[in-house]
Amino acid sequence: MAQAKADARKRGTLPGQGKKKARVPAVGRMPGRGGDPRRFGVAIRDLLADRGWEQRAAVGGVFGNWPGIVGPVLAEHTRPERFEDGELVIAADSPTWATQVRSLAAQLVRRLNQELGQGTVKRVKVVGPATGPRRTGGWRVR
Template sequence: MPGSADSTDSAAASGKSGIELAREALAQAKADALKRGTLPGQGNKRKNTKLIRVREPGRGGDPKQFGTAIRELLASRGWEQRAAVGGVFGNWAGIVGPDLAEHTRPDHFEDGVLTIAADSTTWATQLRLLSSTLVRRLNEELGHGTVRRVKVVGPSTGPRRTGAWRVR
């Protein structure tokens, strides 16, 4: 490496150690950066630039309580109904009772139809019998007309086999 041999020869000729040469190079770099108006390690940022804060429309004033801020956010984005339905999913046992909640679960809500999955056909039948009461109870929680219908699905089983084991 010819470049490294030249630099060691010039360092030996000047009588300065590697640390002293590094300090001089750093001091020179700082001086050059100061002339350009920047500081080392700052990239191309100028020393005299000011930060300009741009306020978003509708922001400002006093801080709000968390609950109020969340309600306003949900209303502005149109998420009120989805959040309420999510609350029903989270509080299913409190709405239908622990016995029914142990064997059923809300599965899907779309266009006013709440789909509920039951773990047996017996519980699915029980839930179908209670569907009008359940719609009324859910609308008390969510607001009138939110749930129009309850669709109950039982456990999914595969196709039945034909053959010797079939009862005729």
């Protein structure tokens, strides 16, 4: 028995192990996964990255956390409408608030880029409340 152990050590194996076979990955498995389950957060981040949805998800987070980003007072009078091609459109509930938010546009761009990553938001467009068409008539100044 001692002789067998000594011979096995010479070959670089332990008794009872024999030669190690090269492991062949199973067909259909994702490379590097090894079949083990992954944490949910990691799986979601990988899915977003694979599909190119990272920016959309971040912008959706801004829409969902608007009061946390701009503060409760500003959030009470404004809401994000849409985000396209680096432009965030914000709707204000009155012309006064629209003017106030326009004066804060540069600060909002900085704050949003801190949240989303530099260069994501290039411009903030502020719209006031929608009013109907103006009536024409004799009392209108020309």
